[in-house]
Amino acid sequence: MSRRTRSGSAAPGIPEATIARLPLYLRALYALADRCIASVSSEELAAAAGVNSAKLRKDLSHLGSYGTRGVGYDVDYLIYQVSRELGLTQDWPVVIVGAGNLGRALANYGGFLSRGFRVVALLDSDCAVIGTTVAGHLVRGVTEIERVVDEHKIMIGAITVPAAAAQDICDRLVGAGVTSILNFAPIVLSVPDGVDVRKVDLSIELQILAFHAQRKSAAGRAGSELTSLDARRGEERAIVAAGRPRSGRTGPRGTVAGGTVAGDTVAGGTVAGSTVAGDTVAAEAVGT
Amino acid sequence: MSRRTRSGSAAPGIPEATIARLPLYLRALYALADRCIASVSSEELAAAAGVNSAKLRKDLSHLGSYGTRGVGYDVDYLIYQVSRELGLTQDWPVVIVGAGNLGRALANYGGFLSRGFRVVALLDSDCAVIGTTVAGHLVRGVTEIERVVDEHKIMIGAITVPAAAAQDICDRLVGAGVTSILNFAPIVLSVPDGVDVRKVDLSIELQILAFHAQRKSAAGRAGSELTSLDARRGEERAIVAAGRPRSGRTGPRGTVAGGTVAGDTVAGGTVAGSTVAGDTVAAEAVGT
DNA sequence: CCGACTTTGTGCAAACGTTCACAAGGGCGT
DNA sequence: ACGCCCTTGTGAACGTTTGCACAAAGTCGG
Numbered sequence: 001m002s003r004r005t006r007s008g009s010a011a012p013g014i015p016e017a018t019i020a021r022l023p024l025y026l027r028a029l030y031a032l033a034d035r036c037i038a039s040v041s042s043e044e045l046a047a048a049a050g051v052n053s054a055k056l057r058k059d060l061s062h063l064g065s066y067g068t069r070g071v072g073y074d075v076d077y078l079i080y081q082v083s084r085e086l087g088l089t090q091d092w093p094v095v096i097v098g099a100g101n102l103g104r105a106l107a108n109y110g111g112f113l114s115r116g117f118r119v120v121a122l123l124d125s126d127c128a129v130i131g132t133t134v135a136g137h138l139v140r141g142v143t144e145i146e147r148v149v150d151e152h153k154i155m156i157g158a159i160t161v162p163a164a165a166a167q168d169i170c171d172r173l174v175g176a177g178v179t180s181i182l183n184f185a186p187i188v189l190s191v192p193d194g195v196d197v198r199k200v201d202l203s204i205e206l207q208i209l210a211f212h213a214q215r216k217s218a219a220g221r222a223g224s225e226l227t228s229l230d231a232r233r234g235e236e237r238a239i240v241a242a243g244r245p246r247s248g249r250t251g252p253r254g255t256v257a258g259g260t261v262a263g264d265t266v267a268g269g270t271v272a273g274s275t276v277a278g279d280t281v282a283a284e285a286v287g288t
Numbered sequence: 289m290s291r292r293t294r295s296g297s298a299a300p301g302i303p304e305a306t307i308a309r310l311p312l313y314l315r316a317l318y319a320l321a322d323r324c325i326a327s328v329s330s331e332e333l334a335a336a337a338g339v340n341s342a343k344l345r346k347d348l349s350h351l352g353s354y355g356t357r358g359v360g361y362d363v364d365y366l367i368y369q370v371s372r373e374l375g376l377t378q379d380w381p382v383v384i385v386g387a388g389n390l391g392r393a394l395a396n397y398g399g400f401l402s403r404g405f406r407v408v409a410l411l412d413s414d415c416a417v418i419g420t421t422v423a424g425h426l427v428r429g430v431t432e433i434e435r436v437v438d439e440h441k442i443m444i445g446a447i448t449v450p451a452a453a454a455q456d457i458c459d460r461l462v463g464a465g466v467t468s469i470l471n472f473a474p475i476v477l478s479v480p481d482g483v484d485v486r487k488v489d490l491s492i493e494l495q496i497l498a499f500h501a502q503r504k505s506a507a508g509r510a511g512s513e514l515t516s517l518d519a520r521r522g523e524e525r526a527i528v529a530a531g532r533p534r535s536g537r538t539g540p541r542g543t544v545a546g547g548t549v550a551g552d553t554v555a556g557g558t559v560a561g562s563t564v565a566g567d568t569v570a571a572e573a574v575g576t
Numbered sequence: 577c578c579g580a581c582t583t584t585g586t587g588c589a590a591a592c593g594t595t596c597a598c599a600a601g602g603g604c605g606t
Numbered sequence: 607a608c609g610c611c612c613t614t615g616t617g618a619a620c621g622t623t624t625g626c627a628c629a630a631a632g633t634c635g636g
Contacts, residue, residue: 577636578635578636579634579635579636580633580634580635580636581632581633581634581635582631582632582633582634583630583631583632583633584629584630584631584632585628585629585630585631586627586628586629586630587626587627587628587629588625588626588627589624589625589626590623590624590625590626591622591623591624591625592621592622592623592624593620593621593622593623594619594620594621594622595618595619595620595621596617596618596619596620597616597617597618597619598615598616598617598618599614599615599616599617600613600614600615600616601612601613601614601615602611602612602613602614603610603611603612603613604609604610604611604612605608605609605610605611606607606608606609606610
């Protein structure tokens with residue numbers, strides 16, 4: 001908790017939400033600079049970054065009073081100021097552990113990674129991959145973590161290994177002196193105080209998307225079979241209030257819908273459609 | 289804005305922040321189920337998910353009163369409830385456009401993607417890639433977007449193409465009927481109302497990490513050269529107050545530090561270290 | 577030099593999210 | 607059956623974030 005909110009040192013008053021948006025602004029600014037646009041108003045920049053203009057102005061005001069009233073912001077100057085605030089005016093050597101698809105994707109992200117970041121090592125544990133070249137980087141064994149980190153004074157590491165290996169890799173990175181970790185593995189890493197962990201999970205965003213998509217579906221067509229979904233919800237609640245609590249003690253494991261669900265999913269990730277059917281049966285069996 | 293906050297239909301009161309954490313809980317729950325743990329307390333589950341236990345309880349309370357006082361939550365049952373709330377009890381066919389490193393990584397994410405999601409098509413514009421098989425999927429041409437979306441009734445699309453092509457692909461996906469888009473390209477997509485866009489940017493997280501790392505560096509060693517960074521900041525502000533505003537009109541483009549910065553970066557992503565030097569010079573030239 | 581116009585920077589209030597602390601409610605031993 | 611103990615669910619306080627609306631401050635035309 002304290003790990004993410006304020007990482008070690010006390011923040012001098014620059015909100016976390018603002019920090020999270022600065023990269024967005026920076027990207028928009030670079031796009032403007034590429035098109036040789038020298039000056040930009042908060043309205044335009046906000047539109048380019050996809051945020052409210054008042055929010056953008058307030059965010060930028062935290063960095064200082066760059067910008068000219070009646071005119072706007074000087075693109076190049078603002079790029080520099082935002083970069084500096086983010087710490088991108090210095091060189092950040094990065095080690096990527098895991099040369100699978102994700103690791104390779106990250107190593108190839110050059111176009112945007114290279115602004116301040118430099119991949120100095122790409123490691124993997126798979127002997128079949130070690131020795132090959134990916135995105136111009138020779139893949140080396142994970143045994144070299146400590147040496148590489150120490151040699152290049154690396155403070156940032158990216159973990160793109162399978163979930164099962166992630167904590168071990170994390171421990172070794174931290175042990176070697178890495179204090180900032182970008183975790184792509186779908187587990188929660190535990191790290192000592194003073195170490196920053198940020199995570200990127202491809203499936204989480206997809207699941208959030210599914211939630212909203214479901215909403216849209218349910219709202220869109222109101223008279224079709226999808227309405228039975230809402231109806232089922234009502235019954236479901238009823239089960240909880242009536243049938244479920246009793247079964248908690250009766251069986252060592254839930255004999256209601258839940259058991260079926262886990263059986264399906266643990267088995268090997270069956271498409272969840274069948275799960276719904278399983279529950280509908282349970283609902284009828286218990287509810288009526 | 290309204291696009292992300294509430295996507296089309298009015299939310300019945302379940303906070304966005306909660307939705308964003310549900311996948312996290314779900315993952316922790318699956319991990320518990322794998323270890324054959326039938327019941328879990330909010331404290332334990334919160335620890336596994338890396339959040340505050342009070343937050344977890346409040347989040348879950350939004351779904352309903354699942355859970356037994358004095359005991360905890362039935363793992364299997366909760367898995368089902370959370371899955372259903374997220375819309376994962378139904379099958380979501382997904383199309384991935386862009387079979388580069390990222391697209392491949394996503395297609396191979398099977399272990400976690402498969403819980404509710406199903407990659408039905410992998411498209412690319414590169415003739416060299418079309419026809420090859422990636423993660424068990426035949427790569428087809430982007431020209432087939434419309435056909436594939438229509439044929440499989442696809443509502444969710446992932447964009448893993450380069451930034452330059454992303455908006456075009458997005459437009460075509462939307463035109464074909466896709467209403468939820470997961471965007472990996474580092475640009476802000478513009479979509480009509482009713483279409484959901486979520487973005488994943490590998491470099492943004494890295495930049496946030498850099499910000500905190502910089503903080504840690506500056507705080508850690510107080511007497512070394514890093515202190516000059518803070519000193520430079522002071523001077524920087526001085527320039528803004530004194531020298532900069534005047535140059536705004538004098539030259540068509542900023543002749544101060546900003547120009548140098550952009551020249552460096554636009555040229556081809558030089559490591560930003562040199563930029564700092566450039567600015568220091570400018571600071572001395574103008575400030576003193 | 578002045579007055580009109582434009583855009584920044586910010587005080588303020590409302591919305592939102594988090595955390596604490598505790599009452600309500602259930603299991604478990606006796 | 608009863609009381610102890612444990613954990614959930616939630617009311618209320620707190621902090622953060624957002625967005626409005628406007629004064630301050632600059633440019634531009636005459």
